[in-house]
Amino acid sequence: MYDGWGWHGGAQSPGLRFDLSESGQIERIEHGEPRAGDQCFDTLMPGAVNPHVHLELGPLAKSPGHFVDWLRSVIEARFAPGAEDPSLIAERNLSEALGFGYTSFCEIDSVGAGAAALAGRGLRARSDLELIGFDQDSLAAAANCDRRLATAQDALEIGLSPHAPYSVSAALFAEAGRRKLPLSIHVAESPEECEFLRTGTGPFRVLLEELGRMPPSWEPSGLLPTMELDRHGLLGPRTLLVHMQEAEASELELAARRGAALALCPGTIEYFGRSAPPLGRMLELGLRVVLGTDSLASNERLDPRSELRRATQLFPDLSAAQLLPMCFAGAGAALSLPVGRLAPACVFDAIALPGVAPLAEGPRAASEWFIHSDAPITAIWCAGRRLWGS
Numbered sequence: 309m310y311d312g313w314g315w316h317g318g319a320q321s322p323g324l325r326f327d328l329s330e331s332g333q334i335e336r337i338e339h340g341e342p343r344a345g346d347q348c349f350d351t352l353m354p355g356a357v358n359p360h361v362h363l364e365l366g367p368l369a370k371s372p373g374h375f376v377d378w379l380r381s382v383i384e385a386r387f388a389p390g391a392e393d394p395s396l397i398a399e400r401n402l403s404e405a406l407g408f409g410y411t412s413f414c415e416i417d418s419v420g421a422g423a424a425a426l427a428g429r430g431l432r433a434r435s436d437l438e439l440i441g442f443d444q445d446s447l448a449a450a451a452n453c454d455r456r457l458a459t460a461q462d463a464l465e466i467g468l469s470p471h472a473p474y475s476v477s478a479a480l481f482a483e484a485g486r487r488k489l490p491l492s493i494h495v496a497e498s499p500e501e502c503e504f505l506r507t508g509t510g511p512f513r514v515l516l517e518e519l520g521r522m523p524p525s526w527e528p529s530g531l532l533p534t535m536e537l538d539r540h541g542l543l544g545p546r547t548l549l550v551h552m553q554e555a556e557a558s559e560l561e562l563a564a565r566r567g568a569a570l571a572l573c574p575g576t577i578e579y580f581g582r583s584a585p586p587l588g589r590m591l592e593l594g595l596r597v598v599l600g601t602d603s604l605a606s607n608e609r610l611d612p613r614s615e616l617r618r619a620t621q622l623f624p625d626l627s628a629a630q631l632l633p634m635c636f637a638g639a640g641a642a643l644s645l646p647v648g649r650l651a652p653a654c655v656f657d658a659i660a661l662p663g664v665a666p667l668a669e670g671p672r673a674a675s676e677w678f679i680h681s682d683a684p685i686t687a688i689w690c691a692g693r694r695l696w697g698s
């Protein structure tokens with residue numbers, strides 16, 4: 309069995325018995341002889357945890373290579389006449405992600421459709437309500453937060469996602485921080501973002517002017533993007549930073565010192581042809597790094613094994629056994645959710661796979677077996693309920 313951090317005992321389920329509470333929480337795990345009537349599965353693992361996904365976004369019609377043009381296309385696609393209903397997109401994306409083995413998510417929610425889909429399936433997940441408003445003063449920022457929080461789904465954990473330093477005003481960042489909720493923030497993603505914060509010029513200024521969102525009196529802080537977040541008190545153990553592709557060593561050190569976690573998205577790195585971030589150095593600094601899919605606007609599927617396969621190529625110095633928890637227990641811990649682990653006090657979200665992990669060859673071989681296997685998942689449980697599988 310894989311427990312979310314490592315492989316233990318036999319990989320197979322015979323003899324493993326899970327006592328669950330009414331709500332699907334694991335109370336006790338017993339190891340014994342299989343009994344008649346037990347269900348047996350070749351390999352049992354926790355459901356994978358996707359710490360960064362936008363379920364409401366679908367694939368773009370064309371793929372603009374440049375990041376700011378890509379952003380323009382995402383905005384256009386959302387508001388285009390005849391654009392598909394985000395509820396349908398979110399339901400379809402969620403079904404696909406479940407089929408690939410994700411059972412928990414931190415979803416960046418723009419219009420409520422992703423959160424409704426997650427709540428409708430009874431998943432233990434987090435919905436980080438997206439906040440955008442580069443031209444918002446403190447009154448508008450407070451109203452924006454109130455408006456978004458009024459749409460929150462009671463069944464989900466709730467966080468906020470002030471989108472990025474080029475799309476959120478200082479007042480809106482400050483207001484998001486005041487709400488004392490978990491945060492997801494895209495930061496230091498592109499050289500253009502760094503340029504904009506340093507000098508106030510470049511493609512982001514052009515985009516904001518096009519959108520009519522550039523306040524005439526705005527002055528750049530001159531800070532590095534992560535320092536900009538820190539200025540508003542936004543870095544802490546409940547903050548999940550996303551991408552940090554362009555982060556300088558001092559930004560990584562600061563994020564680690566503040567206890568923030570970092571979601572890397574290998575599919576997005578590949579989509580934009582970016583170089584591999586210095587993951588080894590990040591881990592040495594004590595930064596908690598996890599792997600997300602981002603959206604189908606920059607990834608072809610929402611599949612933990614795809615992200616892990618890409619990660620083994622991007623980060624050849626790390627073993628499969630080091631990378632695997634970044635989609636399981638490590639991701640659950642970064643979200644402060646009891647998911648991604650088969651252990652007492654955690655939610656029984658699990659997946660079964662055909663074939664037996666080669667545990668006798670060590671955790672590295674067992675992890676590689678999972679990452680490189682393309683065998684379909686044979687059963688999925690969410691909060692103790694069998695979602696599907698025979």
Ligand SMILES: [Zn+2]
Pocket residue numbers: 360362416494550602603
């Ligand atoms: Zn994102």
